[in-house]
Amino acid sequence: MSTTVASRRKPTAQLVREHLTPLVFTITTMVLFAIFFVWPGSLGLFYSFTSYRGVGTPKVVGLENYVTLFGDADFYKALLRTFLYTVLAVPIHYVVPLFIAVLLVSKHMRGATAARVVFFFPWLISPIVVGIIWRWMFGESFGFVNYVLQLLQLPTARWQSDGNLALFVMLLAGTWGGTAFTMLLFIAALKNIPRSYYEAASIDGASEWRQFWSITLPLLRPTSFLVVLLGTIGAMKEFALIQTLNDGGPGTENVLMVQYIYKTGFEYARIGYASAASMVLMLILMVIAIIQMRIDNRGSDQG
Amino acid sequence: MKKLLAAGLGLALALTAAGCGSGSGASSGGSAASTKPLQFYQSGDANQGNGYAKMAAKYKEQTGITVEIVEIPNADLKTKIKNAAQANDLPALARVGGIDPIWKDATVDLKDIATASKVKMDLAAKDEKGKVYSIPSDVTAVGMFINKTLFEKAGVKYPTSEAEIWTWDEFVAAAKQVQAKTGAKYGLVMDKSSHRLNSFLYEFGSTQWQPDSSGNWTTNAQTKTALEYFKTLNDDKFMPKAVWLAKDDPNALFKSGQVAAYYSGSWQIADFAVNIKDFQWASVYLPKQPVRATNFGNAASMVVFEGPQAQQAKDFLSWLYKADNYALLCQYSGMLPAADGITVTYANNKEAFDLYNAEIKAAPPIVAQIKGLGLKNEVLGKAVDGDPVRDETVKFLNGEVTSDQAITNINNALTKGLK
Numbered sequence: 001m002s003t004t005v006a007s008r009r010k011p012t013a014q015l016v017r018e019h020l021t022p023l024v025f026t027i028t029t030m031v032l033f034a035i036f037f038v039w040p041g042s043l044g045l046f047y048s049f050t051s052y053r054g055v056g057t058p059k060v061v062g063l064e065n066y067v068t069l070f071g072d073a074d075f076y077k078a079l080l081r082t083f084l085y086t087v088l089a090v091p092i093h094y095v096v097p098l099f100i101a102v103l104l105v106s107k108h109m110r111g112a113t114a115a116r117v118v119f120f121f122p123w124l125i126s127p128i129v130v131g132i133i134w135r136w137m138f139g140e141s142f143g144f145v146n147y148v149l150q151l152l153q154l155p156t157a158r159w160q161s162d163g164n165l166a167l168f169v170m171l172l173a174g175t176w177g178g179t180a181f182t183m184l185l186f187i188a189a190l191k192n193i194p195r196s197y198y199e200a201a202s203i204d205g206a207s208e209w210r211q212f213w214s215i216t217l218p219l220l221r222p223t224s225f226l227v228v229l230l231g232t233i234g235a236m237k238e239f240a241l242i243q244t245l246n247d248g249g250p251g252t253e254n255v256l257m258v259q260y261i262y263k264t265g266f267e268y269a270r271i272g273y274a275s276a277a278s279m280v281l282m283l284i285l286m287v288i289a290i291i292q293m294r295i296d297n298r299g300s301d302q303g
Numbered sequence: 304m305k306k307l308l309a310a311g312l313g314l315a316l317a318l319t320a321a322g323c324g325s326g327s328g329a330s331s332g333g334s335a336a337s338t339k340p341l342q343f344y345q346s347g348d349a350n351q352g353n354g355y356a357k358m359a360a361k362y363k364e365q366t367g368i369t370v371e372i373v374e375i376p377n378a379d380l381k382t383k384i385k386n387a388a389q390a391n392d393l394p395a396l397a398r399v400g401g402i403d404p405i406w407k408d409a410t411v412d413l414k415d416i417a418t419a420s421k422v423k424m425d426l427a428a429k430d431e432k433g434k435v436y437s438i439p440s441d442v443t444a445v446g447m448f449i450n451k452t453l454f455e456k457a458g459v460k461y462p463t464s465e466a467e468i469w470t471w472d473e474f475v476a477a478a479k480q481v482q483a484k485t486g487a488k489y490g491l492v493m494d495k496s497s498h499r500l501n502s503f504l505y506e507f508g509s510t511q512w513q514p515d516s517s518g519n520w521t522t523n524a525q526t527k528t529a530l531e532y533f534k535t536l537n538d539d540k541f542m543p544k545a546v547w548l549a550k551d552d553p554n555a556l557f558k559s560g561q562v563a564a565y566y567s568g569s570w571q572i573a574d575f576a577v578n579i580k581d582f583q584w585a586s587v588y589l590p591k592q593p594v595r596a597t598n599f600g601n602a603a604s605m606v607v608f609e610g611p612q613a614q615q616a617k618d619f620l621s622w623l624y625k626a627d628n629y630a631l632l633c634q635y636s637g638m639l640p641a642a643d644g645i646t647v648t649y650a651n652n653k654e655a656f657d658l659y660n661a662e663i664k665a666a667p668p669i670v671a672q673i674k675g676l677g678l679k680n681e682v683l684g685k686a687v688d689g690d691p692v693r694d695e696t697v698k699f700l701n702g703e704v705t706s707d708q709a710i711t712n713i714n715n716a717l718t719k720g721l722k
Binding site: 053 | 385386389488545549555559561701703
């Protein structure tokens, strides 16, 4: 190969490198995105305007599903309960993993590796199994917790047939199952904070508590944002855990949005209606995400 | 390079074509499908399932054809088959709770099997043209079990002949006495099921739900009385709330020996015979208030789905319903036969099975009428989505709606689906 040929071909090679290569790499993502998001998403959007019941040809009914949905008391009930669950779950899902992460990276900590394995373990278990485990623990007639309460001569509690206690068990199980992942995010972020900041602070006489508030927490800001965003979306979409834990019970008191969609879509075969509810949920999630990003951006600008 | 690509493409096409070929070839019932096991969806407890498994093993011995029994929890079976129909992935045959409009037309006519085996035709789903969509797998009836050990320990009597049949008030008083004297945790558990609840409603004189002259579904005043009564029982002292309101398992509760009575049905006999060892149990007459009634009917129905294995599945079913084989299945599974002229030699619990037969005989005509109405609607493709009777009762028990609201909601849901 002569040098002249090489120099003549160079622009083409460069063109390929600069344009074709990125395209080849992104094309996989684009195809996957199209197949697994755009296509089912559009199909769902289309179904939401039909009275589709799972078989036959969908019949277009316009906005009827949405009109019914906005007048459906069960929908609002599920939505309100979902908001309540989210409002309670997100702070817990933030504080507990942060607390554990701070403990695990603390210089006073002994046996951190073993503890990390223990705390990480629940993350390896499917949410369905998490639900079953906690159902057994908090079973009303035979549950472990009620058994222990009985042994201690304490009154037993109605963990499943009392709506608020059932919600409490949901929060507990959700926290137990979700802590590991958030904990890892926090550990990584905590380790990235330069030690010199703390050293300087302690020379200036700042207490550990003061250091946490003034150094750790502000520097965890990007991670915190991520955790809150993921936590909010995760809580709004909680499903598998509740399905096995108490099936949205007692009665229909703890039926959250996704379970409501599942029930109308698959138990009642109202695919069109369930699709409309899904679209509304997606819209709510998008609004929440955008608001949170706005808040984060504003915060960063000021900082 | 191009040649290689073309060759590869050609090979791929050839493979796909071969795949289609074997699929369509098998639809004629040819030998191509014989290597694939026949999938049989069903749900039941270990003992019921084992009956079919034993018969499948026998069939394999005789014909070399494998019937793969797929156990699906009862709560999921309906959804599972519905989803399978939507995904075009139906099994060869199934033991289903009812005919679903979604897959109704994907079933094969079972008239010849029903006729040949003298199957009880009242319990078969058929249309006016004579197509038989499903045949009953077996008959079940709602019934009550008591923990005999607890009753005896408390010295409380229970009816042992038809003359002594108790009212609900008498039964509740008796069970409460058992609770008080033995320290049993609960007096009664009942399956979270509209089938059991309907039996309870009949006993209070309810006519259940039927269309009125204008086609709107409605019920009589006794339904409300019965529902209100049921709520007073679900007070977490006499009946545990978590069974109807959450997911506690009444069968497990009864088996724990901590519950005086269990309102369930004949299908439990086989299970209890094997799995209850710590105490003695007995089948007793259902209480009446004032109507003596048991909700009976087909436990489930057998359907064969269209597809490459339809003929094979029909062959299996007609073998299964031959008098000798069917009697054996009933014996293995502790089932009441749904065909005439079948003599089952129950190894155990003969007295329990006799009691159920007496209860079925004494049931008022309304039970069969409602059953017939249900089957007729199923075939017409009219179905209620979900289970409004159960779901509204749960809401009522949880205080989310009043009994009047619950009944109105049930009326509306049934009218919407069935009118």
